[in-house]
Amino acid sequence: MDRRLSIPGGLTGALVGLAAELALEEITGMEIVNGLLAVIGAGFGLIRIDRRIYEATVNLIKRVPVEPNSDYRDVLEQIDEMSLELPELRDSFVKLVQAGIEAQKA
């Protein structure tokens, strides 16, 4: 099927859309695009919960305070102590460390 793309048509559409958004914002006083993006973002976040859980796990490790004179073994020991009774989280930490080691090897 032969499809023709029109650049002036696209630009006109974008301009009309922008004008419509500005006009609606002026009339209603509401930021329509921002509101819509917030709703889409929230929906997207709800779907991508597994990714967010992974990011939160990485953040947890990053936010463990490290003393200036402590080495990685102290930090690992600290993380180990604090993850007692938390089996799934401990597994996640182990997987993260393994992934880090693999990445360094590669």
Place this chain on the structure above:
Amino acid sequence: MVGLNALSKFFRKTIGPRIESLGLLPHRYYLHRALDALEEDNIDEAVRMVTLAGNDKKDARWRLICQQVIFRCRVLAAQHQKQLDRFKTEMEIFGKPSELTDTYLRLQKAEKRAQDILRNYESSLLNQLIGSKSAPVRAE
């Protein structure tokens, strides 16, 4: 579009918190909000959201997020303990009859209070975790 935006704002500001506290919203909504709160270090809200999402306690995602909040509670409690230790050492160095003693005592009290709150959150979440599945007992 306008309707959706207005509806979303209206929901968040008015009936949103009430419906949230009833636990009627989708399970993932509460998990998502718990992660938001954890990111902002708003532990009170994170514990509330994890508790509200706890109808399905065998869910792996719920268990992991619950453990993340417990871990953060422990990290923050340890930081407060370090502050307490530091105050104690400084008080020993400056001696008891010092102008700073009152200030140190007040700071110590605030640190202790923060630590107690975090420990309460931790034990509340641990109880929920143990209730969902038999967790290993901590070796004393």
